[in-house]
Amino acid sequence: MPDNLMENLNSEQLKAVLHKDGPLLIVAGAGTGKTHAITQKIGYMIEQGWAEPEEILALTFTEKAAAEMEERVDRLLPMGYVDLWISTFHGFAEKILKAHGLDIGLPTQFKLINEFEQWRLIQKNLDLFDLNYYKPAGNPTKFIEALIRHFSRLKDENITPDDYLTYTSKLHSDLEKSSIDKLKVKSKKLKVGHELTALEKLKLQLKVENVTDDMLGQEVLRLAEVAKAYQIYQQLLLNEGMMDFGDLINYCLKLFKERPLLLAKHQEQFKYIVVDEFQDTNWSQYELVKLLAAKRRNLIVVGDDDQSIYRFRGASMSNILQFKNDYPDAEQVVLTENYRSKQNILDLSYEFIKLNNPNRLEWQLSGAKIMQAEKKASVKTKAKTKEIVTLNKQLKSNQNDQGTIELIAADTFEDEVRLVIDKISEIKNSDKDLSWGDFSILVRANDTAGEFCSELDKRNISFQFLASRGLYVKPIIMDVVAYLKLLDDYHESRAMYRVLNLPFLKFTYEELVNFNYVSNKKACSLFETLRRADHEQYAEETRKKIFRILTLISNHSKMAREKRVSEVVIAFMNESGYLKHIMGLPGREQQENLSYLNQFMKRLADFEQATAEKTVKLFLEELDMEIMAGEEGALSPDLEIGPDTVKIMTVHASKGLEFKYVFVVSMVDKRFPAIGRKDAIEIPNSLVKEVLPEGDSHLEEERRLFYVAMTRAKTGLFFSWAKDYGGARGKKPSLFLVELGLVDKQVVKGTVKKELDEENFVSAKKEAKEQKEIFNLPKHFSYSQLAAFQNCPYQYRFAHILKIPIRGKGVFSFGKTMHSTLQKTFELLRERRDRGQGELFGKPKSDKPQVALDEILKFYEESWLDDWYNSNKQKEEYREKGKSILAEFYRLNKEGWPDNQLTEKGFSLKIRSGSEIHTLRGTIDRIDNLSDKKIKIIDYKTGNPKDKLTFNEKEQLLIYQLAAEEVFKEQVGALAFYYLENNQEIEFKATQADLDKVREKIVGTIEEIKQGDFTATPSPLCRYCDFFDICEFRKS
Structure with a gap:
């Protein structure tokens, strides 16, 4: 652990890091160093011995966020680690279900399907749904998207098909017993606190006057049809061995609720649970973490209700508001020191988001108490009520100077675009230290971005449009x-x-x-x-x-x-x-x-x-x-693609990012805030489990989105709008500009340059020519990366920097098949060994576990990969060869299988070079226990065995020994390459000189890679290179 672990923390961050026992709520405002505080806390818990790395579960919402968190924690653990449970909610649930799904009757080899695959499954089985209300008149598939969206929302709330069918059955029953006239009479007699029936709640939700019995009856039939469709959909998934993303969380909940022993084991394992971006959790996800944290109650949640912007994905902002009710004894830490923005930008943002009161955490934990106290207090004592304030979220900048806040107004959209790009060029040219990457254009929707992209392209200004689809x-x-x-x-x-x-x-x-x-x-x-x-x-x-x-x-x-x-x-x-x-x-x-x-x-x-x-x-x-089906193809934009570019993206995509200068464009009525659109099929309120806020929830969500946009800016925040966007009617400025008080205080008038600014254009054009290639170097390395660089730096550039797709080889597919087969074989052996040792009246301990050849060959068929063979003939030759190899492997081991400890074990090894620490990751094929309490490391090879191994050929296993000794804390007795081709093993022992030499070589190679010099080293081996056809330096 770095010695200065606590030096970079402010008082509130330090308070969060030092908290040891019980629930903790960290309210982290924009730019307050939230990720830094979380990762330092995880590192501190490990350093203090409160928990091992595998005893901390950290959950977040995107693969990118999980990778960033793991990378930061990785840097804090100088000795490396074996297992870190840092993942997305869905990644965690998938891992649990693949290990234990069988315990509730689920296939462990299920296929996780995306939204299009859901669409295709329903479309293919449309006849099974027996639809009446939703029977399509024209396009037979137009409503499928609405059904999928509805099913997804149901799963966010952990509503099962049985729950839905029970609800509709009760509606039928209530309908038979009642009538609209009776409901009207009853509703007049309702007293405060009286529990409404499901039918009464449904009538209120319809929000239609003079609802007749027939209308209500048709609505009940519609809901029953949807409930039945949900049941059929879920059964189709099970029949096909599939799950959608919502299933992962709900089946995980089902597993833990129905199998208390498994829940107890995981509660025992996870001493601490950390949830990042807690405001984005849905009801099911919150239930899952509450269940896992129930034993020790060491639940740490980090979030900001003012940045909850994913309601359309099912996020429940009420979770963060509910946390203090569920854990009234939770310690509360509020991070308000902002390391990003100038104070006037923060003040403007804060005054704006307060318009969402009372549905904000700050108001609920502070404002409500003040108001209640003031009602009871006399004029003399009202001043004292300020002491009741328990939460203040106003952000304070760590910078003294003020930022720039400007409004750009134009007559037409084309003028608006020109003015925005003019302003960007003007600022860029006024400060030689600025780069294009310091500027971002934020749009409410992707379709607004096209004109800005065109104008930037016309002026030769490098830009990157970071769309998530297309x-x-x-x-x-x-x-x-x-x-x-x-x-x-x-x-x-x-x-x-x-x-x-x-x-x-x-x-x-x-x-x-x-x-x-x-x-x-x-x-x-x-x-x-x-x-x-x-x-x-x-x-x-x-x-x-x-x-x-x-x-x-x-x-x-x-x-x-x-x-x-x-x-x-x-x-x-x-x-x-x-x-x-x-x-x-x-x-x-x-x-x-x-x-x-x-x-x-x-x-x-x-x-x-x-x-x-x-x-x-x-x-x-x-x-x-x-x-x-309306799919455009998912995109995973890479922000680090060089060279330096102006970033154009939606406000949603900007979450978690920061830029010196932010331009929020097309700020007009009905664009931002956007028009609210309800789900085509809504969930009945009676089934909704989350606490629904009062007020205009859509407008409040749009305000939070705008708040996120404003708080991306470090130095300059610009808003733009125009009167004419090409429609029949002119546009009004956004309600948000009115609420900010900016519309009548235009700092920048709409003076449009009809011709391009020649100076800016020439400057941009020159800069575009001078741009250099910028490489995004890896944050960690592997043996295969180092070997590629040692072979030829230019090959490394193609494979690991540019990541050019290459044609696979049948031999690699065969190797993966054999690895997977042997992994499953030894997993089964370990399971039988452990089960035998755990049985009080079982077989004698001396009886060694066995596995049958038929079982191994079954694993082989399950693991077989068809990929990249040159012909069917070659494929069948390899298939038969694999069976022969496994039969011989079984014959050699059936009388006494190796005492296997682990297979396919990953590691993260730290290699120190001066003050810098490099991370090397890899996976060890097999680790066996030896009789002297040492271990043997085995790596499988599918080629022919060597008579004698060179140092370079030993390098991979030497790295594995370093990992075993420094990360696993094991003593290594032997290293071996196992050649599957003829079931021959070559074993050797490493000397200390070997280990020192390989460590030195690793450091030297990584230092060379970080220099960014990928000059080719042509040799006769070029003809075997995957990039021979596109390499201008190749040697024939």
Whole structure:
């Protein structure tokens, strides 16, 4: 643990870190060092011995947030660690269910499905739903999205199909016993505190005067139909071995409630539970953490109700308001020292968010008490009521100077865009220390961003639009999909035209016009036009280009019928010259295109994993269905893509980020705040478990969103709006600008420059040319990374910096299959050994656990990967070879299996270099116990055994020994490579000199990588490199 662990903490952060026992509420305002306080607290708990790393459960909401938290904790643990339970809620629940789901009858190898896969499941089984009220008249699938949204919200509230059906059954019963007239009479006689029936609550929720019995009866039938649809949907998921994200939390709750022993074990394991962004939890998630924390009550929640902006995802702001009721003895820490913004920006934001009172934590824990006290107090004693204040969330900046707050008003949207970009250029040019990355343009919705992107592009200002959707409309992905469509149907002329326009194919405009002319004249497809090129008077150079594209299509069409779609895409990218073309693009374009391509390859991998037939044809069918369902393709924007760029994003996407200058644009009525839209199918209030706030909850959510936008700014905060956005009517300024008091105090008038600012334009253009490639170096390393760099730094750049997709190899698929099979085999052996030792009247301890060959071969079939074999013949040869290897492995071990301790064990090893600590991560295939209380580390290899191992070949196992000794605290007696090809093992022992040498080599290699010099080192080995085709330095 760093010696200065406490030096960087303010008094309130220190108070949070030192808190030891019982519940703790940390109210963390924007920019107050929340993540720093959490990670320091986790590090301190481990250092003080309050808990081991695996005894702390830390939960957050995004993979990115979990990774950042783990990275920070990792830096605080100098000796490394084995297991850190830092994950998303869904990641935690998935891990628990895969280990214990069988205990409540769930398949442990379930498939987690996304929203499109939910849509497809319902669409495929539409006939089973027997719909009447929701029977579609036209488009048979238009209501599926509404059903999925409804089911998701039900799961946020942990409402099961049985709960819903019981509720609708009671409605039927009440309806038979009552009538509207009786309800009216009864409602007049209701006294305060009288419990309404489900039917009475439903009538109130309808908010319609003169509701008739028929109307109410139809509403009950509608709800019964939805409840039945929910039941059918859940049964379909179970039948298919699937779960959606909502299932993860609810089945985890079910598991712990129905299997108290498992709950007790996890309560015993997790001495502390930390929940980040607590204001974003839903009802089910809060129930889960309360259940796990019930024994020790060491529940630490961190959040800010003023930044609760995910109501549309099911987040329940009432959880943070409810926490003090559930844990009245909870210690409360309020972080108000702000390390981000100037004080006037904080003051403006605070005065604005107070408009959400009384539905704020600050008011509920302070204001309510003041008001109650003031009612009872005399004028003389009213001043004393200030002492009752228990929570003050007003943020105080740690900077003395004031920031800039300006309003930009324009006549038209086009003028607004120009003024905003002018202002950005003006500020940038006035301070040479500023970079484009210091500026952010925040929009309420993605469709506002296009004009700003165009203007920045026109001025040669580097920008990055960080949308969360839209992968399928990125040009590179549209190119790839067009080529796949062409392979599926040669005569798809639209696809052919897009492909022919690819710049690296070098068809001229005149050639393309001519092809289209001939195609129309002969009434044939573009493909057919090219195929008949011999009959036309084309130049020789044109014929060569035609021959090349037709040859590519021919080769890849054959491949498309036999190979998986991802193999076809990689072949196209390499053989067409597309990948080489990308590598020649400027830095930002290159990295963005590679990022999009990698995300599309991930989409293909998901498709291939879920589908038996992994062909181009089937993928295109699924993609068409996905687009029909309204899906645009998920995007995972990378903020660290260089070079330095202006960031454009939605306010939602900006959560957790900060910029020196923030521009919140298009601040007009009905855009921000946006128009409130209710769910198409609402949950009946009687079933809702969260405490629903009074007042205009939508407007309050929009205010919180605007508050988030304002508190992203460090130095300058700008708002912009225009009177004319192209519609028939003019626009009014946003209600929020009125509430801020800015509309009548315009600091910047709308003086529009009709021509581009020449000075700013030239400056931006020059800067764009001078931009250097910026590498996002990894925060931790692995043996394979180090080996790649040692082999060739340029290869490392391709593989681990740019992350260029590569074609797999059948031998790697075979290796993964064998690893997985042996892992499952030894897990079963350990389970049987532990069970035998735990049985009081069981078998004698001397009886060693056994596993049958049939069981091993069953694991083999379960683990088999079809990927990347050159042919069916090669695949079957490998399949049979694997069976033979396992049969021999079984024969060699059946009389006495090794005393196995662990398989596939991950580690995080710290290597110190001067004052700097490097992290090395890896996974050990197998660890066995030896008779002298030492361990043996085994690494499987699928190649042929070596007669003698060089130091470089020993390096991997030497690293594993360092991890075992320093992280696992084990003594290592032997290291071994186990060659599966002939079941031969080569064992050796490491000397201290070996360990010192490998440590020195690790440090040296990492230091070289961090220098960012990836100069190629060509050698005869280049021909075996995955990047041979695109490397300009290759040696033949």
